[in-house]
Amino acid sequence: MAAARRRVEWPGSSDRREGPALSVEQRPEIEALMAERRTFPPDPAFSAQANATAALYEEAAQDLEAFWAKRARERISWFTPFETTLEWDLPFAKWFTGGELNIAYNCVDRHIERGLGDKVAYHWIGEPGDTRTLTYNDLHREVQKAANALKELGVRKGDRVAIYMPMIPELPIAMLACARLGAPHTVVFGGFSAEALAGRINDCGAKVLITADGGWRRGKEVGLKHHADEAIASAPSIEAAIVVSRIGDGASGGVHMVEGRDHWWHDIVERQEAHCPPVPVDSEHMLYLLYTSGTTAKPKGILHTTAGYLLGISFTHEMIFDVKPDDVYWCAADIGWVTGHSYIVYGPLANATTSILYEGAPDTPAWDRWWQIVEDYKVTILYCAPTAIRAFMKQGPQFPQQHDLGSLRVLGSVGEPINPEAWLWYNEHIGGGTAPIVDTWWQTETGMILITPLPGVTTTKPGSATFPFPGVEADIVDGAGDSVPFGGGGYLVLKKPWPAMLRGIYGDPERYRETYWSRFPGMYFAGDGAKRDDEGYYWLLGRVDDVMNVAGHRISTTEVESALVDHKSVAEAAVVGKKDEITGEAIFAYVILKAGQEPSDALGVQLREHVAYVIGPIARPKYLMFVPDLPKTRSGKIMRRLLRDIAEGRALGDVTTLADATVVDTIRDKSGSAEE
Ligand code: WTA
Numbered sequence: 072m073a074a075a076r077r078r079v080e081w082p083g084s085s086d087r088r089e090g091p092a093l094s095v096e097q098r099p100e101i102e103a104l105m106a107e108r109r110t111f112p113p114d115p116a117f118s119a120q121a122n123a124t125a126a127l128y129e130e131a132a133q134d135l136e137a138f139w140a141k142r143a144r145e146r147i148s149w150f151t152p153f154e155t156t157l158e159w160d161l162p163f164a165k166w167f168t169g170g171e172l173n174i175a176y177n178c179v180d181r182h183i184e185r186g187l188g189d190k191v192a193y194h195w196i197g198e199p200g201d202t203r204t205l206t207y208n209d210l211h212r213e214v215q216k217a218a219n220a221l222k223e224l225g226v227r228k229g230d231r232v233a234i235y236m237p238m239i240p241e242l243p244i245a246m247l248a249c250a251r252l253g254a255p256h257t258v259v260f261g262g263f264s265a266e267a268l269a270g271r272i273n274d275c276g277a278k279v280l281i282t283a284d285g286g287w288r289r290g291k292e293v294g295l296k297h298h299a300d301e302a303i304a305s306a307p308s309i310e311a312a313i314v315v316s317r318i319g320d321g322a323s324g325g326v327h328m329v330e331g332r333d334h335w336w337h338d339i340v341e342r343q344e345a346h347c348p349p350v351p352v353d354s355e356h357m358l359y360l361l362y363t364s365g366t367t368a369k370p371k372g373i374l375h376t377t378a379g380y381l382l383g384i385s386f387t388h389e390m391i392f393d394v395k396p397d398d399v400y401w402c403a404a405d406i407g408w409v410t411g412h413s414y415i416v417y418g419p420l421a422n423a424t425t426s427i428l429y430e431g432a433p434d435t436p437a438w439d440r441w442w443q444i445v446e447d448y449k450v451t452i453l454y455c456a457p458t459a460i461r462a463f464m465k466q467g468p469q470f471p472q473q474h475d476l477g478s479l480r481v482l483g484s485v486g487e488p489i490n491p492e493a494w495l496w497y498n499e500h501i502g503g504g505t506a507p508i509v510d511t512w513w514q515t516e517t518g519m520i521l522i523t524p525l526p527g528v529t530t531t532k533p534g535s536a537t538f539p540f541p542g543v544e545a546d547i548v549d550g551a552g553d554s555v556p557f558g559g560g561g562y563l564v565l566k567k568p569w570p571a572m573l574r575g576i577y578g579d580p581e582r583y584r585e586t587y588w589s590r591f592p593g594m595y596f597a598g599d600g601a602k603r604d605d606e607g608y609y610w611l612l613g614r615v616d617d618v619m620n621v622a623g624h625r626i627s628t629t630e631v632e633s634a635l636v637d638h639k640s641v642a643e644a645a646v647v648g649k650k651d652e653i654t655g656e657a658i659f660a661y662v663i664l665k666a667g668q669e670p671s672d673a674l675g676v677q678l679r680e681h682v683a684y685v686i687g688p689i690a691r692p693k694y695l696m697f698v699p700d701l702p703k704t705r706s707g708k709i710m711r712r713l714l715r716d717i718a719e720g721r722a723l724g725d726v727t728t729l730a731d732a733t734v735v736d737t738i739r740d741k742s743g744s745a746e747e
Contacts, residue, residue, distance in 0.1 A: 082726075086498050094319065097520035108490075109509070110419070110531070110532055111531045111532070111533075112272075112507065113527045113528060113529065117303070117507060117694070119526040121393055121526060121527025122178040122389055122395075123393070123525035127541040128541045131542035132541075134215055135161070135542055135567060137381045139166070140156040141345050143166075143378065143382050145168050146382060147177060147381060148181045148350040149170035149172050150173070153167035153169050153354055153378065154168060157568065158161045161588070162587065162588040164574065165574075166376075166382075166568075166614040167382075167570075168352040168354055170353070170510065171354070172352065173251065173253070173350060173352060174421075175247045177181060177381060177421055178247060178417060178421050179210050179214060179247065180194075180349065181633075183207055183208060185423075187315065188208035188211070189206050190206060190423060190425065190732055191206055191425045192206060192210050193243070193425075193426070193427070194429065194448055194647075195207045195286060195428045196427065196429045197431070198286075198287035198429075198430045198431025198432065199290075200713055211345075213252070213345075213347040216343040217241075217247075217248035217336075217343075218248040218347040219346075220225070220248075220339045220343050220483070221279060222347070223343070224310070224339075225251075226278060226279055228253035229253065229357075230278045230604035231276060231277040231278060232249045232254050232278065232280075232281065233256070233257050233277035233280045234280075235258075235268055235298070235299055235302075236261060236283050236286075237283055237287070237295065238284060238286065239283065239315065240319055240428065241315045242406050243416045243420075245741040246258065246359075247416075247640035249352065249359075253352040254361050256358075256371070257275055257361065258412065259272075259362070260405060260407030260689075261286060262294070262687045262688055262689050263686070263687040264683075264685055265298040265299070265301035265302040266684075266685050267370075268298060268684075269304075270369075271362045271372070273305075273306055273308065274577065276308040277306075280303065280311075280312045281681065282296060283295050283315040284314060284319070284449055286317055286430060287317075287430055287431055288431060289435050290436070292318045296327070300327065300329075311332055311334065313334050313335075313339060313340070314328065314368070315335075315337075315502060317337040318516045325610045328687045346677045353377070354377055354379070355376045355377070357375070357376055357574075358380055360373065361373050364618055364625045364630055366617045366627060366628075367625065371577075371582065372576060372577030373481075373515050373516055374577050375571070380417070380518050381421060384413040384418035385421035385422055385570055385572040386417075386519075387418070387523075387540060388414060388419060389509060391509050391524075392452050392524050392673040393481050393482060393527065394422055394452065396423070398424065398425065398723045399424065399448050399449055399450045399452070400427075401426065401427035401429075401444070401452065401454065402419070402483075403427075403429065403433075403459065403464045404416045404456070409513075410485055413519060413571075414541075427450060429444060438463070439471070441474050442471045442473065442474035442476060443474060446474040446475045450478055451479060452480065453481075453482050453483075453501070454482075454483035454511075456485060456487070457486060457493050457623070457656050460484070460496065460501075461493050463496075465652070468496075471500050471501055472500070479502060479506050480505075480506050481505050481506055481507055482501060482509070483510075484508065485623070486621050486622075488610075488612065488655075489510050494534055494579075507526040509525075510524065510535065511535045512532075512611050514597060514598075516572070516573040516587065517572060517597075518571030518595075520572035521543045522536040522537070522540065522545060523536060523537065524538070532608055535608045539609075543565070544653065545609070546563075546564050546566055547563055547564070547609075548591060548594070552591040552592070552594065555603070557603050557605050559602060559603065560601065560612065561600070561601070561659075562590075562599075562601075562615065563596075563599045564591055565594065575737070579585075599611055600612040617629060617711065619646075619647075619656045620655055621655065621656050621689065621690075622655065626658065626686075626690050628647060628711070630690070631658060631686065632645060632646050632660075632694065634681065634682045634685035634686050635682060637681070638677075640668040641664060641665065642665045643662075643663040643701060644660055644661045646661070647659050647718055648720060649694060649715070649718040657694065658690065660678075660679075660694065660697060661696050661714060661738070662678060662697050663697075663698055663699065663700065664697060676693045678692075678695060679691050679695055686746075699734075700734045700737070701714075701738075702735050702738070703744060717735070
């Protein structure tokens with residue numbers, strides 16, 4: 072194990088001296104498990120009935136385009152068949168050109184035509200315990216009514232619609248209504264602030280905003296409409312808003328509806344006719360924008376189009392989760408993130424799946440809420456994030472043990488590397504030791520899962536996402552872009568286009584090229600570090616750039632820094648991720664105050680709240696430390712690696728490039744007292 076214990080050097084990061092944050096020694100569990108070589112081969116009984124087979128890898132390797140084209144013909148209901156499988160003008164891809172389709176038709180109408188109208192699309196469970204069941208017939212009716220309401224408000228093919236909602240059935244209905252009209256949607260996570268919402272609306276020039284009065288979270292009403300109002304005040308493109316009444320305007324203190332601009336969903340949607348033909352769009356028509364954090368303060372509008380996306384998500388959904396017609400599938404993410412777009416809305420609906428949609432928190436009213444739902448609805452497939460698994464693990468196995476989880480047959484994980492302990496706990500306490508676990512690596516940008524086991528085919532190793540999906544060409548390269556042999560680590564790249572890949576950053580093709588395709592010419596660089604073991608298994612090691620992963624959510628260090636500096640007392644700030652038992656990483660902020668400002672606990676609280684206000688509660692720093700100065704290189708670049716070392720309480724590395732070495736000592740002396 073001596074070799075693995077060595078610190079992995081990540082050559083060629085933007086500033087070599089600074090280097091990335093990760094090393095194998097920070098992940099001792101991987102080391103231990105790799106040494107143990109513990110593997111979980113598929114159960115032959117599962118393999119015998121599995122959707123996926125090993126032959127898929129060979130078929131894709133033989134002719135990538137033919138592999139996808141065949142499935143595009145089989146799986147998509149086209150209004151006009153496509154002519155060309157792939158036009159690849161690096162880094163710009165077009166898939167299935169010449170074709171016309173509608174994704175809402177593919178997700179709803181065609182199932183009804185096949186006699187599946189009475190099949191349940193969503194079992195919805197509100198946090199307070201209220202429930203609703205929506206069949207495909209129900210969806211068909213509601214989507215058409217919502218689409219007609221959007222039409223009444225002037226929305227036409229190509230117009231952008233912003234959606235800012237809690238996890239209620241009207242959220243997927245709103246997305247499908249947009250898609251039915253060919254109007255791209257941009258869903259903004261309900262936990263984001265008014266400012267974040269306004270920024271996204273303004274970037275894409277959305278015409279209508281669909282929102283709600285609020286939602287339920289941890290037994291409390293969480294208001295949304297006042298944030299929406301504040302956002303609209305600085306978003307001149309918004310002409311109208313549709314507001315779902317979820318919490319009722321009683322206890323929340325009332326919702327202010329602006330005459331002529333705001334419409335209750337129960338008025339404008341309910342009075343529409345339930346007939347609205349799907350608008351045919353080109354394969355490459357923009358389906359949605361989803362904003363994600365990068366290494367700068369400005370979130371990027373990741374652009375997804377229609378046909379390739381539909382193919383990628385529906386095919387991966389069926390293969391990776393082994394979805395069968397009778398399954399009850401639950402992706403316990405929020406639709407505000409890409410996981411929800413691809414694997415709560417479009418993937419499962421394209422496959423006519425029955426899904427669970429749960430509004431609230433996993434600990435409300437108690438830590439067995441999820442397991443109660445699994446038992447009540449006989450959930451067969453569960454897809455969630457390692458941060459949730461670790462939180463359950465911390466509470467102890469008695470919560471799942473109170474329930475019959477025997478229906479579960481496939482488990483999935485997404486959002487961050489799953490540590491082997493959490494994998495093993497998930498396997499034992501949730502999967503009963505028999506349900507295969509699929510650890511799925513992908514990104515907002517990739518649209519679909521790219522690295523994953525295939526249940527029934529792949530022998531898994533706890534903590535490894537195993538292998539690229541058939542037809543996906545991934546690699547691990549060194550700083551020079553050369554493939555690293557098995558046993559080595561480096562940067563994760565993708566070398567061939569895939570159908571659900573992002574088509575760009577909205578309004579900024581140069582930034583798209585620069586962000587993803589310039590670090591290693593000809594390759595898509597994902598921003599993640601990874602290593603491959605001797606058998607070629609991929610082990611994801613986390614981000615190598617200035618993006619933190621907090622509870623599976625990407626947050627840019629720069630974005631949090633700008634939010635801090637936005638406060639009148641702050642002169643300068645530096646933010647790093649600190650390892651966290653539950654959330655993977657936690658936000659650690661170093662703050663320099665302006666002259667005349669005194670550090671105090673109260674100010675610390677105020678600054679943390681300020682970040683929550685500017686970006687959203689998910690970005691609130693867990694730790695905040697006032698410092699007199701920050702360690703910088705002579706070129707003035709903040710030495711984040713050093714700040715991370717201090718945050719982690721690690722021994723400091725080479726500091727000779729520091730402008731003022733004494734700064735480190737001052738900071739380190741204080742770092743014991745940083746926690747909130
Ligand atoms: C991380 C979420 C390890 C990774 C779908 C990636 C993972 C970022 C995994 C994308 C996994 C996601 N193992 N790391 N199974 N899944 N990640 O855009 O760092 O919110 O770059 O998409 O999450 O986050 P995003």
